[in-house]
Amino acid sequence: MPDLLLELRSEEIPARMQRRAAEDLKKLVTDALVARGFLYEGAKAFSTPRRLALHIAGLPARGEAVREERRGPRVGAPEAAVQGFLKGAGLTSLDQATTVTDPKKGEFYLAVIERPGRETLDVLAELLPEIIKNFPWPKSMRWGAASAEPGSLRWVRPLQSIVATFGPETETPEVVPFTVGGITAGTVTYGHRFLAPEPIEVRRFDDYIQALERAKVVLDPERRKDVILHDARDLAFARGLDLVEDEGLLDEVSGLVEWPVVLMGSFDESFLDIPAEAIRATIRANQKCFVLRKSGSEDLAPAFILVSNLVASDGGQAITAGNERVVRARLSDAKFFWETDKATRLEDRLPKLDTIVFHEKLGTQGARIARIAALAKDLAPLVGADPELAERAARLAKADLVTEMVGEFPELQGLMGRKYATLQGHHESVCAAIEEHYKPVGPSDRVPSDPVSIAVALADKLDTLAGFWAIDEKPTGSKDPFALRRAALGVIRLILDRGLRLRLLEQVGAADRSLAGRAGADPQDLLGFFADRLKVYLRDQGARHDLIDAVFALPGQDDLLMVVRRVEALGQFLDTEDGKNLLAGYKRAANILRIEEKKDNRAYDAAPDSTLAAAGEPAEQALAEALAKARETASAAVAREDFSGAMQALSTLRAPVDAFFQDVTVNAPDPKLRENRLLLLNALRAATREVAEFSKIEG
Amino acid sequence: MSQKKSFQGLILTLQEFWAAQGCVILQPYDMEVGAGTFHPATTLRALGPKPWKAAYVQPSRRPKDGRYGENPNRLQHYYQFQVILKPNPPNLQELYLASLKAIGVDLTLHDIRFVEDDWESPTLGAWGLGWECWCDGMEVSQFTYFQQVAGFECAPVAGELTYGLERLAMYVQGVENVYDLDFNGAEGPDRITYGDVFLQAEQEYSRHNFEAADTAMLFRQFTDAESACRSYLDAGEPEAGANSQRHRMAQPAYDQCIKASHVFNLLDARGVISVTERQSYILRVRELAKACGAAWLRTAAGGA
Missing domain, CATH: 3.30.70 (Alpha-Beta Plaits)
Incomplete structure (x- = not known):
């Protein structure tokens, strides 16, 4: 072929x-x-x-031949119809068509069009x-x-x-x-x-x-990557060094050469005073070169790997020398930044932040930091952090944005702040929080564990969310320029991974109040955004989105940890026979109620009359009693945050519900009796609402 | 040091090379500009259908980049060698490589690479796609296919090459400090370095740019240039009832746009423009550039 x-x-x-x-x-x-x-x-x-x-x-x-049969008018049809048929089928006269006899309709024309494969x-x-x-x-x-x-x-x-x-x-x-x-x-x-x-x-x-x-072109990018990686490892190994592997850089470099030639250059030892991350950032970003480690050590070596596109006639000496020159100039800059930055304390940089606009409608970085600091201080007791430390860490957390080093390499934000804070002798937790308050970035990033870091990380993200909600800059479709989805996911992961008890509505409200003078965010709307992000997050972990909806449909669900516990308990319950049957019973009750409420044009939402029920059928009586009991037990269990206990209580309803539907006619001729039976079904609906909104559950 | 490798020798070689490609060799524009692109021979000539080939040196002023003569790589005044070819010939990359060869870069020894770099000038309302040209890891030129200038689509597209002359010379001469560059290639007492010519200027202008430039005057000059640009554009409109609808003063108006741009750069270096204001100043200059571009397209050289 x-x-x-x-x-x-x-x-x-x-x-x-x-x-x-x-x-x-x-x-x-x-x-x-x-x-x-x-x-x-x-x-x-x-x-x-x-x-x-x-x-x-x-x-x-060639393509396959196509054979098409096109049915025409009956034999003897008017001339116009025949002409139309011929034209449509691409025939010049009726001789080219055949006739076919249909037992019902008689004789008609048929064109067989054969198109050869192209x-x-x-x-x-x-x-x-x-x-x-x-x-x-x-x-x-x-x-x-x-x-x-x-x-x-x-x-x-x-x-x-x-x-x-x-x-x-x-x-x-x-x-x-x-x-x-x-x-x-x-x-x-x-x-x-x-x-x-x-x-x-x-x-x-x-x-x-x-x-x-x-002709010195390796066509397959994967092969070029292999060549680069292996040659780089070998070169490093030969000098007693380890390559600091970097998949992103490898991808990029393999797209810059058709014929990779790996070379090693070196730089002066004295540059190793610069933080390793900064050396790596400058060599990577500006020169697209790999850094090296001393074998078996975390320390960088004063050498780098470059990938050229040329087999040079001098074995690459001039190329290496040229790259070394540029790396030297870049590291001189980095060293200058590092030395300059160290001369100014982070605290002394804060006034500069007052002059930098964070967002036109949300004020300066300075104002933002003040908000975050106040919020971090309030949050501290809730996450087991020292309020003073949390506040101090928050005040310093953004100070490195105006350092030379971060100005040059924005990806080093936080990390450089931590380095400078450590050199200044700040409390260990404060230093850690300066770096970690940006975390977690995305679904797989590490979640900080130091309570001070947690407080500042939460405060930073909640302020951002409340702020952009207040000025109505929410993400739409694929557009999320301020990375608000990531911020919300960060909050969710902090809460769940660290088991934090937080009333989000209150915290959002606090963040919102600190934006004084601006139109407030709609906290419910923002809570809905959290619910959506939580759904995406839990779905990725295999949870059912309908169960999350069922829990969020209850009023006041802003404690995400409890929401997740409840979803878990609900999922387990619905996996049991009792759970499945109760759900079926619920659906049936809800259907009947929907139909009858529509028919009667009224809601059956009052409490059933227990004496009337007691006077009715035994199954009716049993259900009324079981409902009252189950509801009370479930409610008490929910109050104790014992969600499986609450589910347990509901599971006792299965038998009485089944019996009720089997033995009792809801639409009894006696209107009083009918009304009370409908109210009984409503009581079932109400009892299930103690744990979740069952109407949102699929299946 | 051979004459050819000297700083001025480098310029002469590039001029000769591009003259041989049919370029008109122009002289620097007689105004302060931030880059060779601002020269009307590029900005305005890139607009409209008429073919155009030019090459020239342009002193470029970046007030913020001043380092009082103390940084070996940064200057507030440096030279660009600018080439513009409209439409770009199909072998522009080959021509560029040949020009490197002409100035003494051995292409069998050095690793030349075209690394993505999309060029944009917010003040000129211009953008293009192209590369940074690397020689052994060092950026020595910018290579751009103009797509839009002054807010107008380039039809046809011009190819623009910008050589950073100091960088290139440092490379060719193997010098680590710009001030050590051999300027004239002479020996003994006649030898002149880049530092001999420019070190004092760098010190003085850094002082001026960061400390002394009269900001009240500059703010005035910005507004003056802005309104002069507008009034020249108005005054250049054809007279009522004139047969020709051509614009008659696009270039003088554009001079004022250049002036406003440079004054803005000075104010920026003095740190008197806040982040939010910065954007609005850039937009104001862009509006001038767009209006000048529109006027140019209504002149003979603009193809009207």
Whole structure:
């Protein structure tokens, strides 16, 4: 079966876009083929800085023939109908149609239209230009003389050539005949920009990948990553060092070279006074180089790994020397920042924060810090922290934002503050909180355990949420510019992982009051946001979202720890036979009530008359008694926060409910009796509400 | 030191190289600008359909980058070598690499890389896609395909190359401190370094930019330039009943836009513009740039 080889060679594609683009290319081409009925055996896409490539194996040479029967008018139908039929079926005269006899309708015309399968080559020539024209680059551009006209081809950077061949393994493949943006697909590509500048003629994937390899291009990004990783480890090992591995950097670097050549450079020992994280940040961010550790130690070594794209004629000496120079200059800057920063105490930086706007509508960073500090102090006793320490930590937590180092490397915020605070001799918990108050960032980040860190982390996040709620800057759809979902998840994880008892509504209210003078946030709305985030979080852990809804539907559910405990107990209860049956009984009762309440146009929400029930059927009487008892027990258990106890109490209702539905006719002829029976069903509804809103439970 | 490797030799080589590619070799614009892009030969000529090829050196002023002559890499006044080719030729990358070769960068020894860097000038309402060009890990040039200038789509697109001349010279000469650069390639008493020419200026201007620049005057100058720009644009409108609808004073108006931009940079360096105000000043300059661009598109050179 024939294969397709497609290469789109361009000027350098940003490293961060290459993988996604290769996958998009594969998906777009294979989807388009499948949509036209062309199945294939396998497809793989590749990327380098200068090309996207796609190999699709096992395509048919042509599509399947299509046979279509089209029924026409009956024989002897008016001329207009016959003409319409001929035109629609693409026939010139009735001779080309056959006639068929239908036992009911008599004789009518039938056209058999046979369309031969289309050549795959033609189909490719039709769909590839469209895919190229509409390619989903995150950012694309126009270029060259063609860009004078509207609608010229857009690509991530100028597209230079296209290889597109199609054919079976044993024969010379054909070029897929198309032209897009003035570029005609052919069989010529180029290898490494410097190491193999001559044109290369390619036919099919096997010789393409080999020819590229000879022309110093490793097509597969995974292979480039392997080469870099192994060579880097080996080089490090040979010098008694360990590579500090960095998957993100490895990905990026593998997208910056077609032919990776790993080299090692060094820098002056004296730079090791700078905090390791800052060394790593500068070498990583600015130079895209890896740092190294002394073997078996946590300490950095005064050396780095660089990945060049060139087999240099001097073995890489000039390249290493050049990179060392730049690293030296960068580390000199970092050292300067570090020394300068140390000269000023964090406390003395606070006035500067009063001049920096956090958000136009939420005031300065200084004002924000004052709010967070007050909130942290209030929260401290609730999380077992010393209020004075929490307040102090909160005051200092953002001070490093105006240090030189954080100005240069924002990702070091918190960490640098902790370093400076430690040097100043601040309390250990204060230092830790300065770094940890940003945590947890996302679902897998570590949750701080020091109570001071917890207090400040909660205060920071609650202030942010209350603030942006107050100015109505809530996340919408995929837009969450202030990372409010992450903040809410942070609060949730702090509460659940550390087992904190917190009335969120009160805390949100406190955060909100401190925003004095601004329109208040709607605390209920914000609580709803927490509920949504909690649902997402618990769902990821396998909990049922309907159970979470069922608990949140009860009034006053703002203690997330209790919500989760209740959801757990409810889940366990519903897994039991008693639970399932009670739920079924509840649904039945709720259905009857819904129908009858609608019919009667009134609510049955009063308490049932116990004497009337006692006078009725035995099952009726039993249920009334069981309900009163179960409700009381459940309510008391809930008050003790004993949710399984409450479920236990409800489970005693199963038998009386079953018996009631079996023995008792709700819609009794006696209206008094009927009313009381409906009220009894309502009492069941009310009893279940002690633990959850059963109407929200599915199944 | 060979003449060719000296700072001025480098400039001469680049001029020769780009002259051979058909560029007009212009002189620096006679106003204070933050980058070579502000030169009307780039900003205005990038607009409209007419082909254009130019290269020139542009002294660039970044008041905030002053370090009193104490930092070996940072200057408040430095040189850019600017090349603009409209439309960009299909082999612009190759031309750029050939120019590096011409100034003595051996491409078999050095690792040249094109690393993503999307360029944007908020004050000029301009953006483009391109790269930082790295030589052994050091950024030596900016390479941009202009997509929009003064808020207008570039049709056709121009390719812009900006060489950081000091950086490049430091690289070619193997010098660690900018002030040690060999300026003229002469020997003995005739030898002149970059420091001989510019060290004192860096000290004086750093003092001026951070400590002395008269902010009251600068605020006035900003408003003056802004209103002058607007009134020149008005005055350049065709007279009532004129046959031609062409604008007649786009360039003088644009000078005032440049002036406002530089005055803003000085005020920023003096630290008298708050974070929130900063944005509104940038927007005000952008509005001027857009209006000037619109006027330029109604001139002969703008293709009207």
